[in-house]
């Protein structure tokens with residue numbers, strides 16, 4: 001049997017790093033978690049991801065794979081005998097990838113803006129975030145078909161792609177005092193978020209919300225200082 005030496009370059013607070021960690025847990029694959037120090041990049045990271053210089057990077061038998069959702073797909077293909085992550089149906093796969101791209105390209109950037117936006121801009125950001133969650137609620141209804149996850153009975157690609165943001169979503173709610181996922185508008189997502197967070201493949205890698213809040217505050221202070229040059 002081929003050896004499977006696995007190293008994951010990451011950091012505890014990164015939502016993107018959570019993705020391969022959950023995928024590897026689903027496949028029961030052991031790996032060495034090498035955490036980068038915030039604010040600096042290790043030589044191994046620079047060598048392994050010279051294009052983006054970002055985490056996560058999975059190094060499988062010495063070969064680097066970059067970009068979190070590409071890593072998740074790679075894990076699913078290589079550990080094909082474990083529970084499937086991508087749907088087997090091509091249309092369902094395309095739909096899951098569509099919403100995965102949506103959360104990364106449209107939804108999460110707004111969540112990041114929530115901490116710095118003020119006045120009317122802040123209202124707009126909150127409006128866009130809630131609008132996005134309502135779209136995701138609708139996608140959840142269609143994709144889950146009454147089951148617990150976007151992927152049906154089991155955690156799948158979109159559960160991982162969107163669920164990795166739950167820690168930061170809760171931290172953002174706490175820091176801003178705005179409830180974004182609520183029973184009235186997104187009851188399906190409320191329940192899904194609970195089920196997802198307590199899943200055995202997820203619960204140990206889901207970051208603590210208070211720790212994220214502290215980390216978020218220190219990041220915001222750094223960005224502010226860099227902006228004002230103080």
Ligand SMILES: N[C@@H](CCC(=O)N[C@@H](CS)C(=O)NCC(=O)O)C(=O)O
Nearest residue numbers: 014015016053054055056067068069
């Ligand atoms: N599209 C990338 C995003 C990865 C990303 O933004 N990683 C952050 C940590 S959360 C990072 O490495 N940032 C360092 C930098 O931007 O220099 C993915 O999905 O893997």
